Amino acid sequence: MVLHTEARPRPGRADRDHLVARLARSARHRPRPVADLDAWLDARTRANPYEITEVPFAELTGWSFAPHSGDLVHDSGRFFSVEGLHVRTDGGPVDEWWQPIIHQPDRAILGILAREIDGVLHFLLQAKMEPGNVNGMQFSPTVQSTPSNYLRTHRGARSRYVEYFLETGRGRVLVDVLQSEQGSWFRGKRNRNIVVEVTDDIEPHQDFVWLTLGQIHDLLHRPNLVNMDARTVLSCLPGHAVAADPAAPGIAAAVARSSLADDDAAWQPLLQVRNWLTANKADRTLVAHQVPLRQVRDWHCGDADIRHRSGRFFRIVGRAVRASNREVAQWRQPLLAPCGTGLVAFVVRRLGGVLHVLAHADLRPGYRDIVELGPTVQCTPDNFTGVHRPAYLDLVCSDQVQVHYDVLQSEEGGRFHHAVTRHLVVEVGPEFPATTPPDYTWVTLRQLTAMTAFSYQVNIEARSLLLCLRALT
């Protein structure tokens, strides 16, 4: 694999400031109405038929339970495995548990190509089917592929356009950061979120389309169209990628002002936000040990699924796939199927006239660094029907808040079966206390964006909501 060592196009300072203006222009631009994009995606789905069927573990060709551990592994030793985890922690209502967890040492490339077309920055998205999707195809990054795929471990075709992210000097790097994924379902998972701007005249393959940020923002107002991988990559673009006039009234302008607000206009400077997150990372204790899957207490492995005895949390299931436009035409694989629809919510409030989100220090066993900045609320409400209701869950579902955004979005369909998360942005008024519990704090959108520039600071759910907030403009 070739790394970047030679001299490449060097953006100067003016050029970097210019990027923010170019992103804002792209966010204002909508060359085609969103209905056209819906129709295009439908056409791609019809042109690329696929079939998903449920299969018991005994028929999950290529996969088996390892003799000693009982871990669910691929015969090649690659892709991913389902292992056991024993967790002890000092925080929260439960201080010890066992669970299955997906272990995938490979890091995927989640890469989006950018290009100026008619003076406006466009992003190359792909209509991609994943076996766990609720709805067939979704708009996905240009490349969404692990080395097992792009190095052709499965002997399939090479991922299209992957050379732009692997080879030197193919373009200008706008984003390049390793980010975590779902910390309760993946152990130590990290993907490379990368955006490369090219000047090559790339004629997109028929399953690919160039979209402006404005068009992508429109798509985010409809359920399950922009996949999780595209959302996380786009959330890492240097902020301010908002279209609204900060001087106008309403939520769009408030988002724009918060995206541009400097430290002096914020509730607290960025260094203090980082101090809060570091204190939470340092003060919480979580010790997670890998254990054989067969030793995971309270979970039952049947013929067709692995499930918790309570019926809550998630199941591990098997699926057979036949597809017409993927690197390989058919395969079988396990998927993690959450029990119930997830909910992530940002409570927002104006402080000193500037919109702030209420961030939570979110503790998960799969994070590389224990705690990341997460949404105000992040849970599967069905898991909390009795006691231990998460803080602010009842508030965000009540009529005491003003709802600015309420759309279902999908989690990654390559690993998760029908994993759908309700994304909420709700505003509270000045009666909501500005003083927070120690594991919550107020941040501006500009500060949140600044935190996404480095790894393992902002979790995937908060990054997804950040992009949805920008879509309000």
Added chain:
Amino acid sequence: MVLHTEARPRPGRADRDHLVARLARSARHRPRPVADLDAWLDARTRANPYEITEVPFAELTGWSFAPHSGDLVHDSGRFFSVEGLHVRTDGGPVDEWWQPIIHQPDRAILGILAREIDGVLHFLLQAKMEPGNVNGMQFSPTVQSTPSNYLRTHRGARSRYVEYFLETGRGRVLVDVLQSEQGSWFRGKRNRNIVVEVTDDIEPHQDFVWLTLGQIHDLLHRPNLVNMDARTVLSCLPGHAVAADPAAPGIAAAVARSSLADDDAAWQPLLQVRNWLTANKADRTLVAHQVPLRQVRDWHCGDADIRHRSGRFFRIVGRAVRASNREVAQWRQPLLAPCGTGLVAFVVRRLGGVLHVLAHADLRPGYRDIVELGPTVQCTPDNFTGVHRPAYLDLVCSDQVQVHYDVLQSEEGGRFHHAVTRHLVVEVGPEFPATTPPDYTWVTLRQLTAMTAFSYQVNIEARSLLLCLRALT
């Protein structure tokens, strides 16, 4: 534990720029000659007698080998343990090995108090004995303590001044970042590096002393006086903390210019440096699994030590300690004793008139994120007497380079026995190629400093050398 939630002193932008100037003033200021500090440290050592004796594992009171795993653990389950690690990787001359490793889920606070005295910023350092030190006492952070200590798991006294780092509103936070430690000896270790500036009139306890950056830089020219923990915390101070006039000739001015150089004067912009590090983090594979210590191949556990059959790498030994100025008066503990003196070196070269260091993408099994930016050379030369000589090792020890810094510095004496590392900064001329292998790149000191602001980017050896480079001014 109290976290920061209330309003605290809020530095404005001018105030932040001002900090850089205040650090530079502190670096120029030397109220007492360095010989006085030597004498003070000697006096503290005489006033605080201690005794270290070798003990076999059978007499390591409080510690034992766990029945099933053979891990070396404390009876309380706290402090740290010595476990086994099985490592597989795709890079380097060896692609699979087993080793003992220290596991310490607790994160220490490495905290330094800062205060303006007579208009000059001073830092409160402590004369501290650690059982593994080669020379008794060393200058250490104000607080260097794990929760096991400051929460008094061992029933000793509470660490002095720890309240400034645990309680809200005691001062202004100048640095607060989790950083890794030695990635071959610790598994996933991270410490909180924190500097808090206070305005309280703190009269230092007799084992503590207020020093300017200039005095600390002087101490860094003598071997084993500033301990590893103090070096890592001070390296994270916002850069430019250099005293020299950038316009003057010589290495001092070159360091100053490199510390102030903006992206346009650098070989490559910061975003490209981060792109290089992310690519190296993403493209390397390392899978480390915890295994029972008794299953670690090629290592032998005797009565008095655990050692590799080759006699190389390190040993695990036991020590009994009697001390007069520590939280507890006597204790016994294991230590990791490296076999041989370590060597870390930065090769520096002028590119476009600006001094750059040749950074290496350093892969270690104990890192939370596989690869961190490290020195050009980092090894124990005795481990490489035959083949597989690390790149540039022979160069940095040759007469083809100009030596700017060559001083022995100590690793942390609380976990390591007589661990000493030769710190080298050597300059090469224009005959040295500017084009680098893919796992090396050129960075300015300003860029290196910027990278220390976030976790797990710059390894402890590179941070230590960064501080030594600043001491050249």
